[in-house]
Every structure is written in structure tokens, then in C-alpha cells.
Amino acid sequence: MAKYTIGLDYGSDSVRSLIVNVETGEEVASVVFNYPRWQKQEYCNAHDNRFRQHPKDYLEGLEYTIVEALKQAPQGVAENIVGISVDTTGSTPVAVDEKGTPLSLTPGFEENPNAMFVLWKDHTAVKEADEINKLAKEWEVDFTKYEGGIYSSEWFWAKLLHVIREDAGVYRAAYSWVEHCDWIPALLTGNTHPKTLKRSRCAAGHKAMWHEAFGGLPSEEFLVALDPMLAGLRDRLYKDTFTCDVSAGTLTKEWAEKLGLSTDVVVGVGAFDAHLGAVGAEIEPYYVSKVMGTSTCDMLITPMDEVGSKVVAGICGQVDGSIVPGMLGLEAGQSAFGDIYAWFKRVLEWPLKNILAETSLVDEATKQKLLDETSDKIIAKLSEEAAKVPISESGIVALDWMNGRRTPDANQALKGAIAGLNLGSDAPRIFRALVEATAFGSKAINDRFISEGVRIDGVIALGGVAKKSPLVMQIVADVLNMPIKVARSEQACALGSAMAAAVVAGVYPSMAEAQQKMGGGIETEYHPIPENVEKYKVLYEKYRKFGKFIEFDFTA
Numbered sequence: 001m002a003k004y005t006i007g008l009d010y011g012s013d014s015v016r017s018l019i020v021n022v023e024t025g026e027e028v029a030s031v032v033f034n035y036p037r038w039q040k041q042e043y044c045n046a047h048d049n050r051f052r053q054h055p056k057d058y059l060e061g062l063e064y065t066i067v068e069a070l071k072q073a074p075q076g077v078a079e080n081i082v083g084i085s086v087d088t089t090g091s092t093p094v095a096v097d098e099k100g101t102p103l104s105l106t107p108g109f110e111e112n113p114n115a116m117f118v119l120w121k122d123h124t125a126v127k128e129a130d131e132i133n134k135l136a137k138e139w140e141v142d143f144t145k146y147e148g149g150i151y152s153s154e155w156f157w158a159k160l161l162h163v164i165r166e167d168a169g170v171y172r173a174a175y176s177w178v179e180h181c182d183w184i185p186a187l188l189t190g191n192t193h194p195k196t197l198k199r200s201r202c203a204a205g206h207k208a209m210w211h212e213a214f215g216g217l218p219s220e221e222f223l224v225a226l227d228p229m230l231a232g233l234r235d236r237l238y239k240d241t242f243t244c245d246v247s248a249g250t251l252t253k254e255w256a257e258k259l260g261l262s263t264d265v266v267v268g269v270g271a272f273d274a275h276l277g278a279v280g281a282e283i284e285p286y287y288v289s290k291v292m293g294t295s296t297c298d299m300l301i302t303p304m305d306e307v308g309s310k311v312v313a314g315i316c317g318q319v320d321g322s323i324v325p326g327m328l329g330l331e332a333g334q335s336a337f338g339d340i341y342a343w344f345k346r347v348l349e350w351p352l353k354n355i356l357a358e359t360s361l362v363d364e365a366t367k368q369k370l371l372d373e374t375s376d377k378i379i380a381k382l383s384e385e386a387a388k389v390p391i392s393e394s395g396i397v398a399l400d401w402m403n404g405r406r407t408p409d410a411n412q413a414l415k416g417a418i419a420g421l422n423l424g425s426d427a428p429r430i431f432r433a434l435v436e437a438t439a440f441g442s443k444a445i446n447d448r449f450i451s452e453g454v455r456i457d458g459v460i461a462l463g464g465v466a467k468k469s470p471l472v473m474q475i476v477a478d479v480l481n482m483p484i485k486v487a488r489s490e491q492a493c494a495l496g497s498a499m500a501a502a503v504v505a506g507v508y509p510s511m512a513e514a515q516q517k518m519g520g521g522i523e524t525e526y527h528p529i530p531e532n533v534e535k536y537k538v539l540y541e542k543y544r545k546f547g548k549f550i551e552f553d554f555t556a
């Protein structure tokens with residue numbers, strides 16, 4: 001019988017397990033689990049940009065999705081699973097005790113958000129990121145230089161420093177800190193001790209200022225100068241990091257029994273969702289793999305010697321082997337993309353949730369149906385109507401910084417804005433301007449790569465928005481003035497993990513071969529429309545001008 005691997009993909013809202021035939025790439029089963037506590041936004045406060053996730057959400061999802069996917073799969077598949085690899089969002093770190101257990105799973109910390117995973121989009125650490133940037137520029141070595149030269153509040157050190165300053169209990173109890181993508185493989189293989197568990201090169205290099213040239217993490221002196229509270233922590237973290245083609249070990253007896261798998265199953269070192277998504281979408285050198293969902297991650301690979309020691313300013317980093325082992329991985333992205341459409345939808349839903357929800361004109365069941373149906377259709381209907389609005393007709397220009405700006409040049413304190421409104425600015429016109437703003441944010445990233453000397457030959461898109469929205473995709477193609485291929489797989493991140501698992505389990509010698517055998521190819525391609533390209537060149541200049549005003553001249 002054929003061999004199979006499992007790709008376990010932890011997204012922002014849900015986790016999915018995908019079982020893939022390693023010879024044909026056939027996806028034989030997949031199950032999704034929405035995080036229950038997160039769905040209720042427990043431990044979060046959007047107003048303060050605080051987004052925390054409970055490890056129980058991850059654990060319940062791990063067991064449920066694998067067990068259910070194995071039930072769905074044809075008979076005999078479970079016995080022939082040879083590997084599991086894991087991708088997660090990031091930087092999503094958690095404080096752990098000496099055994100590597102997240103503090104929120106230990107007595108006294110169960111309900112403490114500071115003892116939970118600090119989700120990538122949590123921006124509570126803006127002040128700490130500023131301090132890191134200031135010190136880095138004064139220090140003899142700029143430890144931020146391989147992370148675009150600007151450290152972000154979305155990343156490891158800023159987050160942990162913020163939490164330990166805020167919470168003395170967590171500070172005292174935290175032996176070390178672990179990324180979500182490192183904790184799951186550690187747990188499955190039983191190697192959870194913070195000093196021995198295998199750490200992902202991808203997470204360490206892009207988010208924790210780890211680089212071979214620095215001998216690992218930033219120096220103890222730098223960290224202590226940042227805050228004496230960090231003294232000693234470096235020694236309780238790690239020196240070595242590993243790419244996703246390396247084994248983290250095999251399943252423990254306990255997990256093998258829980259999941260219904262053998263203890264021979266090899267577990268791969270983890271990586272971030274976007275990075276393995278790029279692998280699943282069959283990333284190739286000089287093609288931007290654009291993961292378009294809640295946020296965007298724009299991933300590029302180049303041969304190691306091509307960019308060499310040159311540093312690319314203003315991106316989320318350049319790391320040896322962070323996407324495809326053996327190649328230089330470059331990452332950029334937008335902190336909100338589909339999340340901006342989701343925000344506008346929530347604004348429009350307000351009267352539904354606050355007026356219609358209280359009406360006695362219809363019975364409860366009908367009311368709920370009306371609410372659900374309207375809510376489900378808002379973005380699709382807006383898209384339909386927005387597609388009819390001619391480019392530039394509305395005069396509205398928007399900025400895509402509703403969740404800050406990840407790149408180019410991280411500044412998470414920035415906010416979104418909409419200009420050019422008049423009394424005729426209706427919902428579809430505003431929506432179209434928001435879509436254009438997200439496309440302009442993408443262009444700013446492409447332009448930065450190009451101006452920094454990184455070649456771009458094309459774009460491969462994946463993620464929910466790439467699949468669901470021809471309107472967004474056409475506008476992005478027009479604004480970038482580049483064709484965009486959309487990857488066929490519905491679950492590119494999980495597929496990328498399944499490919500990595502096939503390499504880790506020894507089925508293929510390299511990621512390139514796993515991609516070739518297991519890849520799903522391209523589903524569709526969007527081509528720029530020359531007439532639109534010209535109009536968008538003019539609008540993009542307005543976006544840039546408006547951006548400069550909001551960034552430098554406007555104070556709320």
C-alpha cells in the first residue's frame with residue numbers, strides 16, 4: 001500500500017489535518033477544528049490589540065482533527081502514515097516551565113492571558129519593539145539587520161519582554177519561552193525541555209533575531225541592556241536551529257495511542273504557516289508566494305549566494321533555509337488584508353446585531369436565519385457591486401494599516417484611514433477603496449523587494465482570499481502589473497507540511513522532489529488589464545501621498 005503523511009496546519013482561527021498520499025499527492029482526508037475559546041474571544045481585547053490563545057484550543061484540535069481525519073480516510077491508511085509535520089502562525093510564543101509546559105496548563109495560571117500563547121497579531125508590545133529598535137541602532141552589531149532592520153511588536157522578544165514586565169507571576173514562573181511551531185513537535189515527540197527541544201530556523205531567524213553570523217541569538221549583554229529582567233534567559237533558550245526537513249523525533253507511546261498511529265511515525269521540525277504554505281503552493285525562485293488571508297505573507301526564495309550578505313531593508317527578514325532548505329527565504333507581509341474586509345463587514349452588521357436582533361416582528365428561528373444569511377452574503381454582495389464601480393470614479397482613497405504596517409518598514413502603531421468621502425460614498429464604493437488599499441499595500445512590498453535588488457519574476461497566490469475573490473485578485477494583478485497564478489490546493493499550508501513530512505520520513509531526498517510529486521499545480525491565472533494598470537498607477541501615487549500625510553503629519 002502507498003505511504004501517507006499528515007500535514008497539521010494551525011491557522012489564526014482553526015487547525016486542520018490533511019492526510020496526503022506521498023506518491024500521488026492525493027488528499028485523502030481533511031478535518032478542520034475551530035478553536036472554541038478563541039471563537040468566543042476569551043482572553044482577548046481587540047481594543048487593546050491583545051490576542052491570546054489557550055493551549056487547550058491547540059491540544060483539543062490536534063487530537064480531534066487527526067483522529068477524525070483517520071476515520072475519514074480509507075482503511076489501511078493509519079498503518080501507512082510515515083510522517084507528521086506541523087506549521088503554525090508566528091511569532092506566537094508562550095512562557096513555559098522547566099518541563100516545557102505552557103504556564104496556562106499549570107496550577108494558578110489557567111485563566112491568565114499572560115500565561116497563554118501571544119498570537120502573531122497581538123500588538124501590545126509596541127513600546128518594547130521601539131526600545132529594541134533604539135538599542136539595536138546604538139549597539140555595535142545591529143541584531144535587527146537580518147529582520148529588515150526594524151523589529152516589530154509582532155515578534156518574540158518584544159512580546160516576551162512586554163509580558164514579563166506586566167506580570168510578575170509569569171516572570172517568576174517562566175523558565176523559558178517557546179514558539180507554537182516548536183511546542184507541538186516537542187510535545188508529540190516527548191522532547192519538551194526548553195534547552196533540548198528542536199527549535200525552528202524559520203521562527204528563530206525571522207522573529208527572534210537568531211543568525212549564524214551572531215553565533216545564535218542576540219548577545220547576553222544586549223539583552224541585559226534592554227532590560228536586566230532578561231538576564232540568564234538566553235542560556236535557557238537555544239543556540240542551534242533546524243530547518244523543516246529535519247526530524248524532531250518519533251511519536252511518543254502516549255500520543256501514538258491517542259492518535260491511533262504507530263510510534264515509528266516521524267515528526268518534523270515545525271515552521272510557520274506562510275512558509276510551509278509557500279512550499280505547498282510550489283514556490284520557485286524569484287516568485288513571490290503570496291499567502292492571502294486574514295493578513296498576507298509574501299514569501300520569496302533565492303539561491304543563497306545571490307543576495308549573500310546584502311541585507312534587504314524593511315522586510316520581515318531573510319533566513320537561510322526558512323522556506324526551502326538550502327535556499328535563502330525572504331518574508332514580508334501586511335498585518336491585515338482580509339481582516340480589513342472583515343472589519344468593514346462588522347461595521348455594516350451593527351444594526352443587524354443591535355436592532356434586528358431585538359425585533360419581535362419575526363420569530364426567533366426566522367430572525368436567526370435572516371441574521372446568518374445576511375452576514376454570510378455581505379462580502380460577496382459588496383464585491384459584486386464594487387466590481388461595477390469604475391476605477392477612480394468614487395474619489396475614495398484608503399490606507400491598509402488598520403492593524404499597523406508589517407512591511408515595508410514595520411510600524412505597528414500606524415492606523416488605517418479613508419479619505420475622499422462625499423455624500424454619495426456608499427458601501428460598495430468604500431469597500432472597493434478598501435480592496436484597492438490592500439492591493440496598494442501589496443505593491444509597496446513588491447516595490448521594496450525590487451528596489452533592494454531582489455528579482456521578482458511573478459506571483460503565486462494561495463489562501464482564502466486568493467480562492468474566494470476574483471475581484472480582489474484582478475485588482476491586485478492590475479495594481480502589481482503582474483500575472484498572478486493561484487495554487488490549486490485548498491489547503492496549501494497543510495499540504496506544504498505534508499510535503500515536509502515526506503522529506504523528514506525519508507520518502508524524498510529534498511523538498512523540490514516532494515513538491516514535484518505531491519504538488520497540486522495551478523488552478524487559475526489573473527492577468528493585468530493594461531487600461532486598469534495605467535489608472536492604478538495614478539491612484540497608487542495618491543495612496544502614497546495620503547500614507548505620508550498620515551504617517552508624518554497627522555496626529556489624532
Ligand SMILES: Nc1ncnc2c1ncn2[C@@H]1O[C@H](COP(=O)(O)OP(=O)(O)O)[C@@H](O)[C@H]1O
Nearest residue numbers: 011012293294338339341342379463464468469
Ligand atoms: N468573498 C470574499 N472576498 C474577499 N475576502 C473574503 C471573502 N470571504 C472571506 N474573505 C476574507 O478571508 C479572510 C480569511 O482568509 P483565510 O485564508 O480563510 O483565513 P486565515 O488567514 O485565518 O488562514 C477573512 O479575513 C475574510 O474577510
Ligand SMILES: O=C(CO)[C@@H](O)[C@@H](O)COP(=O)(O)O
Nearest residue numbers: 012089090272274293294295
Ligand atoms: O506572520 C506569519 C508568519 O510569519 C503568519 O503566521 C501570520 O501572518 C498569520 O497568518 P494567517 O493570516 O492567519 O494565515
